Amino acid sequence: MSAPLIVGAALLDSLRPPHRLLAARRTRPASLAGWWEFPGGKVEPGEEPEAALLRELREELGVDATLHDEVVAPQASGWPLANGASMRVWIAHVTDGFPLPLEDHDLLRWVPLSTAAELAWIPADLPIVEALVGRLNGADG
Numbered sequence: 001m002s003a004p005l006i007v008g009a010a011l012l013d014s015l016r017p018p019h020r021l022l023a024a025r026r027t028r029p030a031s032l033a034g035w036w037e038f039p040g041g042k043v044e045p046g047e048e049p050e051a052a053l054l055r056e057l058r059e060e061l062g063v064d065a066t067l068h069d070e071v072v073a074p075q076a077s078g079w080p081l082a083n084g085a086s087m088r089v090w091i092a093h094v095t096d097g098f099p100l101p102l103e104d105h106d107l108l109r110w111v112p113l114s115t116a117a118e119l120a121w122i123p124a125d126l127p128i129v130e131a132l133v134g135r136l137n138g139a140d141g
């Protein structure tokens with residue numbers, strides 16, 4: 001069985017200019033409960049990654065979103081996660097609805113980009129947060 005592909009959204013409050021990033025606190029499994037992450041989840045067989053991410057955002061947060069650029073990973077498969085999985089992450093913004101922790105999370109927080117890296121992210125997510133913040137600081141977003 002090939003390693004699962006996970007997709008995540010770097011949801012920004014605004015694109016011009018962005019100030020805050022939506023972080024979601026996991027409730028399961030016990031080993032990850034309490035850690036912060038990008039909302040998202042596993043790509044199902046036969047599903048396109050972008051479609052999977054939009055589905056996950058509807059299920060988990062109850063929102064529709066538009067995806068923008070991908071936060072380019074150091075590997076073609078995506079950002080390496082624990083246990084051999086990979087994650088691809090897209091910059092996104094909410095187009096309909098108000099994000100709520102409907103599934104898999106007990107808390108959502110719009111964190112300022114300037115202090116986003118200080119949150120207790122799942123360790124594998126921290127390089128992604130740093131790449132995202134660096135990229136947004138160096139460009140218009």
Ligand SMILES: Nc1nc2c([nH]c(=O)n2[C@H]2C[C@H](O)[C@@H](COP(=O)(O)OP(=O)(O)OP(=O)(O)O)O2)c(=O)[nH]1
Pocket residue numbers: 006007008032036037038039040041042043081082085087104122124125
């Ligand atoms: N969604 C998400 N998962 C992450 C991140 N960082 C990270 O290591 N992971 C890991 C945690 C899980 O082992 C895996 C994602 O699985 P999941 O449980 O969220 O996916 P899912 O809802 O589709 O899965 P399922 O349990 O319903 O089958 O990737 C992240 O930023 N976002």
